[in-house]
Structure formats: structure tokens, C-alpha cells
Amino acid sequence: MVLSGRSRLGTTVYWATHYLMIAAFVAFALFPLFWLLKVSVTPNDILYTEGVRMWPSRITWDNYAFVLTKSSFPHFFLNSVIVSGSTAFITTIIAAMTGYAFSRFAFRGKVVIIALMLITQMFPLVMLIAPIFRILAPLGLTDSLTGLIIVYTAFNVPFATFLMQSFFDGIPRDLEEAAMIDGNTRFEAFRKIILPLTLPGVAATLGFVFTAAWSELLFALMLVSSESASTFPVGLLSFVSKFSVDFGQMMAAGVLALVPACLFFLLIQRYLVQGLTAGAVKG
Amino acid sequence: MASIEIANARKSYGAVHVLHGIDLAIADGEFIVLVGPSGCGKSTLLRMIAGLEDITSGDIRIGDDIVNDLQPRDRDIAMVFQSYALYPHMTVAQNMSYALTLRKTAKERIAESLAGVSEILGLNALLDRRPKALSGGQRQRVAMGRAIVRKPRAFLFDEPLSNLDARLREQMRTEIRKLHRRLNATSVYVTHDQIEAMTMADRIVAMHDGIIQQVGTPIEIYDHPANIFVASFIGSPAMNFLHGTCIKTDTTSAIRFADGHILPVAPRPGLYAGQEITLGARPEHVAIAAPETPGALPARVDLIEPMGLSTLIHVTLAGHELKIFTMDRPAFAIDSTIHIAFDIDKTHIFDRNSELRLPPVIKAPEETTKETSGANGT
Ligand SMILES: Nc1ncnc2c1ncn2[C@@H]1O[C@H](COP(=O)(O)OP(=O)(O)O)[C@@H](O)[C@H]1O
Ligand SMILES: [Mg+2]
Numbered sequence: 001m002v003l004s005g006r007s008r009l010g011t012t013v014y015w016a017t018h019y020l021m022i023a024a025f026v027a028f029a030l031f032p033l034f035w036l037l038k039v040s041v042t043p044n045d046i047l048y049t050e051g052v053r054m055w056p057s058r059i060t061w062d063n064y065a066f067v068l069t070k071s072s073f074p075h076f077f078l079n080s081v082i083v084s085g086s087t088a089f090i091t092t093i094i095a096a097m098t099g100y101a102f103s104r105f106a107f108r109g110k111v112v113i114i115a116l117m118l119i120t121q122m123f124p125l126v127m128l129i130a131p132i133f134r135i136l137a138p139l140g141l142t143d144s145l146t147g148l149i150i151v152y153t154a155f156n157v158p159f160a161t162f163l164m165q166s167f168f169d170g171i172p173r174d175l176e177e178a179a180m181i182d183g184n185t186r187f188e189a190f191r192k193i194i195l196p197l198t199l200p201g202v203a204a205t206l207g208f209v210f211t212a213a214w215s216e217l218l219f220a221l222m223l224v225s226s227e228s229a230s231t232f233p234v235g236l237l238s239f240v241s242k243f244s245v246d247f248g249q250m251m252a253a254g255v256l257a258l259v260p261a262c263l264f265f266l267l268i269q270r271y272l273v274q275g276l277t278a279g280a281v282k283g
Numbered sequence: 284m285a286s287i288e289i290a291n292a293r294k295s296y297g298a299v300h301v302l303h304g305i306d307l308a309i310a311d312g313e314f315i316v317l318v319g320p321s322g323c324g325k326s327t328l329l330r331m332i333a334g335l336e337d338i339t340s341g342d343i344r345i346g347d348d349i350v351n352d353l354q355p356r357d358r359d360i361a362m363v364f365q366s367y368a369l370y371p372h373m374t375v376a377q378n379m380s381y382a383l384t385l386r387k388t389a390k391e392r393i394a395e396s397l398a399g400v401s402e403i404l405g406l407n408a409l410l411d412r413r414p415k416a417l418s419g420g421q422r423q424r425v426a427m428g429r430a431i432v433r434k435p436r437a438f439l440f441d442e443p444l445s446n447l448d449a450r451l452r453e454q455m456r457t458e459i460r461k462l463h464r465r466l467n468a469t470s471v472y473v474t475h476d477q478i479e480a481m482t483m484a485d486r487i488v489a490m491h492d493g494i495i496q497q498v499g500t501p502i503e504i505y506d507h508p509a510n511i512f513v514a515s516f517i518g519s520p521a522m523n524f525l526h527g528t529c530i531k532t533d534t535t536s537a538i539r540f541a542d543g544h545i546l547p548v549a550p551r552p553g554l555y556a557g558q559e560i561t562l563g564a565r566p567e568h569v570a571i572a573a574p575e576t577p578g579a580l581p582a583r584v585d586l587i588e589p590m591g592l593s594t595l596i597h598v599t600l601a602g603h604e605l606k607i608f609t610m611d612r613p614a615f616a617i618d619s620t621i622h623i624a625f626d627i628d629k630t631h632i633f634d635r636n637s638e639l640r641l642p643p644v645i646k647a648p649e650e651t652t653k654e655t656s657g658a659n660g661t
Contacts, residue, residue, distance in 0.1 A: 174368035177335050180355040181362050182429075183385035196372050 033258075040064070040251035047248065063252035072227055073253050076235035080214060081260055083145050083231055087152040088210040091160050095205055096198070098157070099164030100190060104173065117158035125155070129222050142223050148231070151223065152213045160205045167201030168194065203271030207264065214261055232257050284469050285346035285436040286311045287332060292341035294327055294493075301327050302493045304341070312467045314460075318480035319490035320516070325473040328490075329439050332471060334358050345436055356385075361430035362439040365446060367422045369414040369429070376401075376410040379428045400428045403462070420451045431462070437469040444479065456482055477517050481505065489513045511638040514563050514631060520595060523564045523605040526635065531556040538562050538632075540601035544580050549627055551643045559635035564625050566595065566608035572624035579622040584615045598623065 039047070041059040050056060067073045102110065132151060133142060141147030171194055179189035195202070217233040224230055232253070239250035287309040294302040302324045309315050317325045330336040332343055334355035343350055350358050361382075369378050376397060383393045401407050404424045414422055423443065430438055443459075444452045460483055463470055474480055480487045481501045489496045489504060489512075497509040508514035514522050527538040530545070536554055537547045548554075548562065572579040582598040582605065589612070596607040596615070600623065607623060615621055632641045 172366055172368065174364045174366045175370065177333075177355070178362065178364060178368040178429075179370070179381075180335070181333060181358075181360065182382035182433075183356045185354070185356065193370055 036251050036254050039247055040255050042248060044248055063248040064256070067249055067252045067256065071249070071253075072230075072238075073232065073235055073256070075227075076230055076232040077257070077260070079145060079229060080231040080233075080257075083148050083152065084210050084213040084260075086149045087156065087213040088206045090149070091153050091156045091209045092164075092202060092205045094153070094157050095160035095164045096195070096202065098161040099166075100168050100194070102161065102165045103168035104176075117161065120155070120158055125218055129218065132219075133223060136223065143226050143229050144224075145229055147223055148220060148229075151219050152209075152216065156209045156212060160209055163205050163208065164198070164201055167198050167204075171197050200271045203268035207268055210264055211261060214257075284311050284467065286344075287437055287469060287471065288342075288344040289328075289332070290342045290344070292328070292331060292343060293339045294324070294331060294336065295339050300493065302331075302339075305495060307488060307495065307498065309469060309471065312469055314463050314470045314472065314483065314485045315488060316480040316484035316486075317471065317473045317488045317490060318477055318516070319475065319496075321475055323490045324493040325475075325490055326441055329362075329441055329471060329473050332437075333360055333362050333439050359436045360439055361433050361435040361437075362441065363426045363430050363443045365442040367414075367426040367443075367446075369422055369425055371414055374411050374413060375406060375417070375425050375428075378414070378425055379406075379432050382429070382433045396432050396434075400432045403431075403465075404428050419447055420455070423447060423451075423455060427459070427462070431466065435468075437471065440470065440472040442474055443472075445474070445476070452479075459483065478519060481517065487517075489516060491516075507642070508563075508631065508640060510640055511561060511563070511633050514633070514640070518565060520566050520606045520608065522631075523566065523569065523603070525562045525564075525601065525603045525605075527560060527562065527601075529554055529556055529558040529560050540603075542601040544601055546580065546625060547578060547627065548630065548632055549643055551632060551641045553634070553641045554632065560641075561633040561635050562625075563631035563633060563640075564605075565629070566606040568626040568629040569605060569607045570624050570626070571596075571607065571609065571611075571613065572622045574622045576622065576624050578627070579624045581620050582623050584617055584619050584621055586617065587613065587615065 040063055042056040043058055043060040136142045136147050175193055176189035179193045220231045220234045236250060236253055239246045289305050289307040292305045319325055331338050338351050380393045380397055406424055406428055444455050484501055487501055487504050488498050491512045497504055497513045504517055527540045530537050530539050535547055536550045537545050539545050580600055582600040584598055586597040588595040593608055593610050594612055598605050
């Protein structure tokens with residue numbers, strides 16, 4: 001043991017330093033979120049007059065009320081939920097099947113396909129906006145949620161596939177072979193034996209893709225021009241006008257935008273924790 | 284139950300040839316053990332029977348059906364994996380009844396079979412547990428149970444005991460044999476452990492480098508190994524090998540070792556003067572002898588290994604390390620010189636080039652046992 005021979009005090013200091021560093025990191029990561037919350041409840045008239053304070057002297061829910069009832073945000077949220085949810089769902093289904101194939105089968109062209117999928121991840125997205133716009137426009141897929149879903153799915157499938165593949169790699173082949181001998185077809189074995197064991201992986205993939213799509217701005221901004229198809233990150237920008245930035249409302253919208261993502265993670269966290277620690281302990 | 288017939292089955296992965304023309308007929312109800320060193324293709328052959336690997340060429344027949352193109356689930360076989368491959372998200376009962384459920388067997392029938400099998404295997408108390416909550420030995424039993432419940436045409440085992448500790452392994456060996464006697468099911472059992480092969484098999488199939496080296500009952504294989512590979516692989520402690528040259532007169536044959544010592548050997552067809560040969564003698568066929576015994580050779584004692592029931596003496600003779608098995612409790616000093624004598628009728632002669640054994644008399648085609656009496660009679 002590293003600690004053996006060290007004095008009690010030494011041990012205490014050792015662990016205290018440990019926790020202090022973790023606490024500092026957590027504070028650093030969460031502080032912007034706190035600021036978001038703080039500004040969103042600060043009344044407009046004291047936002048600039050009170051100086052830098054950790055908490056305003058008065059708080060107000062006006063910003064929330066405005067965002068929820070008088071702005072287009074509920075609509076943007078809905079768009080975001082549709083786009084992110086569909087993207088996460090479709091991507092995960094495709095990634096599960098592709099990842100399984102990569103994990104289990106040797107087939108002609110496998111290496112080429114993997115290489116191509118990796119290449120798609122190499123280019124900065126900015127480079128691809130123009131050609132994608134040119135492709136989607138004649139198909140009527142610009143300015144539409146469907147278009148966004150297709151683009152997001154296309155860009156998330158490669159990574160999601162590799163993620164799923166690593167989960168399938170962790171499940172012994174013997175299991176589906178046993179199932180196939182027991183009377184399953186390969187697809188049934190996949191569905192009834194392998195997939196249930198990969199639920200943590202499925203949850204992790206869903207979560208990853210959902211958040212990626214939820215906060216995507218570049219494509220959402222460039223491929224969509226009308227308000228009716230805007231997602232919330234684009235909507236956030238509408239609080240920035242030529243003359244001023246309405247911080248209070250913008251922050252309130254930001255806090256609200258966290259809610260669906262939090263709910264989603266709450267929903268899948270049971271599987272997620274298993275997934276993130278998978279392989280750490282042998283079952 | 285059904286017989287299994289493998290005709291000229293080959294397997295290659297691209298340019299890598301793993302099995303080179305396997306021919307094997309397994310009778311209905313027979314317990315066959317495929318044995319050989321790791322990587323010799325045993326599992327591949329078993330998986331070809333199961334339908335988990337394609338057959339590159341040749342035929343595999345289960346019962347009357349050629350199964351080459353049948354899916355595993357249509358072959359009506361059961362398999363026990365080395366890893367047990369229990370479904371982690373199902374209870375023991377669900378694991379064992381999964382196959383029956385898929386076959387839409389009536390609930391009462393399933394319960395009945397399950398009760399019977401868990402009774403035999405002593406799993407009654409564990410039916411509601413998940414595999415994770417079982418010990419290695421218990422998992423092994425569940426894997427066996429899952430196979431038995433189905434009453435398949437044949438059982439396939441791929442090193443099912445190699446994850447167990449020595450004592451449990453010994454116990455399961457006996458249990459599997461008893462189960463086989465009870466169910467009388469055609470079984471193909473893969474192992475790299477020659478003791479499992481010897482103790483469990485009706486017939487052993489010894490494999491090496493994708494080729495069947497010999498097929499026979501355990502005793503046939505032990506007493507009449509076809510070549511140096513089988514002779515060295517089967518038996519523990521392993522057979523002793525001494526290299527030398529054949530010298531021959533009209534009436535006698537002998538082997539001359541590099542150090543000039545000469546040992547007479549029983550004459551046999553195919554032996555000619557000047558031939559490079561290898562003498563094979565099992566440790567129990569080498570004995571400590573008085574120096575004046577005819578044919579006794581001097582050897583240096585290297586090590587004495589007491590095993591309780593018996594003792595194993597390691598000696599060096601003509602540059603070869605030998606093991607001698609004795610039921611006595613010898614008290615030789617290390618590095619002292621003793622004299623040893625070979626049981627000439629029981630030693631084997633192998634041609635060094637072909638590595639094949641030269642049988643003492645020409646074998647009658649089917650009755651290998653004749654060989655022994657022939658050798659003894661000479
Ligand atoms: N998918 C594969 N591709 C190439 N070679 C393989 C493959 N599977 C097995 N082999 C080779 O086939 C040989 C036999 O393997 P296996 O049947 O598992 O041996 P055993 O069970 O006797 O230890 C080994 O040399 C192994 O490397
Ligand atoms: Mg093997």
C-alpha cells in the first residue's frame with residue numbers, strides 16, 4: 001500500500017487534498033450553471049446596478065413567465081425535443097445493429113467501411129455545411145426538422161456505432177451461440193439475449209446522441225431559417241438583438257432548456273451507471 | 284439419440300487450413316473424447332458438428348440427415364461451453380427451460396423435465412438464482428442441466444471442466460460418466476487433458492495439427508499408440524523416448540544408443556539395420572535391476588519424486604532423461620549410478636522419420652488386441 005507507514009496526520013492531509021481538488025473541479029464545472037440560475041432570477045432593474053454579487057437582493061420569476069408565455073420558446077423546445085429524441089432513437093437503433101455486425105462478423109469490406117466512418121469524423125463541420133445545404137435544398141429538407149434529424153443521425157452514427165461495438169465486444173460470443181443451439185435464430189439471439197445485456201450501452205448511446213443533438217447550433221442555424229423549425233439553441237440567439245442582450249430572459253430559457261436533458265438522464269441513469277462502469281468489475 | 288458421421292470434413296480460414304480431412308463415425312450412444320494439444324482443431328470440429336462453423340468441404344451427418352447446411356437450432360443437439368455461457372439475465376430455471384420454451388413445450392411438461400433434471404443434478408435449491416450468484420461448480424451443473432433438459436440427439440462438450448479446480452474436476456468427471464450411463468446419449472467431448480480422455484471415453488480420438496492421429500479405446504491407445512505423438516501425449520507421467528540406431532543380425536535386433544550401449548529389442552517387420560529409430564518405454568515398463576541382470580544399463584539418478592502410493596525416479600541414460608515408476612520406496616543418493624532394465628516386450632519402436640510405431644507383428648485388421656499376445660509370445 002502507498003499509505004502504509006504514513007502518519008495519521010499525513011493520511012488526513014492526503015485525503016483532504018484529494019477532496020479539495022475534486023471540490024475545486026466540481027465548483028469550476030458547476031459555477032456557470034449557478035450563474036445561469038442566478039441571472040435568470042435577478043430582476044432587470046438591479047442586474048447592472050448591484051455589481052457582482054453571489055445572489056441578488058431580490059429575486060423574480062418574471063423572466064420565466066415571459067419565456068414560457070410570451071415568447072416562442074415553448075415551440076423551440078418542442079422542436080428540440082422532437083429532433084433530439086428522434087435522432088437519439090434512430091441513431092441508437094442503427095448503431096446497435098451496425099455495432100453488432102462489426103463486433104461479430106468478418107465480412108468483405110469491413111475495414112473499408114470502418115475507415116470511411118472514421119474519415120467522416122475527421123472534417124470540421126463548418127467545411128461541410130455548404131455542400132450539405134446544396135444537397136438538402138432541392139430535396140426540400142432545409143428549413144425542416146426532418147432535415148435536421150437526417151443530418152444529425154448521419155453525423156452521430158459512426159461514433160455511436162463504435163460505442164455500441166465496444167459494448168458488444170464485452171459480451172461473450174458463447175452466449176448467442178448457446179441461444180442459437182437452444183433454438184433461436186441469430187436475430188432472435190441478438191434481440192432476446194444480447195440486447196438485454198447491452199441495455200447500459202444502449203442507454204449510454206441514447207444519452208450521448210441526445211445531448212449532442214440537443215445542444216447543436218451550427219447546423220440548426222445554417223439549415224433552418226424560419227422560426228417554425230428552429231431549435232432552442234437558435235432560439236436563444238433571438239434574445240441577442242442589435243442593441244441589447246436580454247440576459248435575464250436568455251438565462252431563464254437556458255435553465256428551462258436543461259430540464260429535458262436532465263429528465264432524459266434521470267430516465268436512463270440506472271443503465272448509464274452500469275454502462276460507464278462496465279468492465280471495471282467482472283460480473 | 285443418433286449416430287454422428289463425419290466424412291472427409293475440412294476447414295480452412297482463407298489460406299489457413301485448420302482441419303485436413305476428418306473421417307469419424309460415432310455410434311449411437313457412444314461417448315467420444317476428442318483430445319489433443321491446444322490449437323489442434325478440436326473445438327473447430329465440435330463447432331462444425333454444432334453448426335456454429337461452416338464446413339469448408341466434406342459432410343457431417345447426424346442420424347440419417349446431412350446437416351451441413353442446417354442452422355444450429357435445426358440440428359437438435361445440445362452444447363456445454365467452457366465458459367458455461369449461462370444467460371446472465373435469467374434465473375437458473377429460466378436458463379434450463381429456455382430451449383423448451385422456444386419449442387413451445389407445454390408448461391406442465393417443462394416443469395416436469397425441470398424438476399427431474401434439477402433433482403439429478405442437485406440444483407433444486409438454486410432454481411431462482413441468477414448465474415452471478417452461483418459458484419463455478421454450480422454454474423457448471425446448470426450448464427449441464429440446460430443441455431440435459433432438452434433430450435437432444437447428441438451432446439457436445441467443449442472443455443466443460445477446465446475452469447474448475449482439480450478436486451471438483453475429478454468429481455464432475457465421474458458424474459458426467461454416470462449421467463452418460465443413465466441417459467445413454469451420444470456425446471462428443473473435447474478436452475486437452477489426457478486424463479479426462481482416458482477416464483471418460485468409450486473411444487478416444489487423438490488429434491494433432493488438424494489431423495486425426497488415432498482412434499481407439501483408452502486402453503488400445505495407451506498400449507498401442509500409433510505414433511510418437513500419441514505415445515507422448517497420452518499417459519502421465521509421459522512415456523520415455525530414447526533415440527538410437529537399429530543393429531540387426533539374422534536372429535536378433537537391437538538398438539544402439541549414441542554412447543555405445545546396446546539394448547536388444549523384440550524383432551518386428553519393417554525394422555532394418557541402420558534405421559534411425561526411437562525406443563518408447565512407459566515409466567512402469569522400466570525397472571531398477573541388479574547390475575548383473577542381462578540387458579541392464581547404468582543410469583545416473585537425478586531426482587526422486589515420492590507420490591505416496593508410488594515413487595517416480597528421474598534418471599539420465601545415454602544422454603536421455605527417463606522417468607521410472609516404482610511402487611517401492613527407493614533410497615538412492617542423487618547422482619549415484621543405478622542399473623535399469625526395460626520390459627522388452629512392452630517397449631515400442633518408432634521409425635524416427637515417419638514417427639510411426641512399428642508393430643511387433645502385422646496386425647489383424649480389426650483385432651488390435653492380438654498384437655499384445657503376439658508380442659508376449661515372441
Ligand atoms: N476465425 C479464425 N480464423 C483463423 N484461424 C482460426 C480461427 N478460429 C480458429 N483458428 C485457428 O484454428 C486452429 C484450431 O483452433 P481450435 O479448434 O480452437 O483449437 P483447439 O480447440 O484444439 O484448441 C487454431 O490454430 C486457431 O488459431
Ligand atoms: Mg478449444
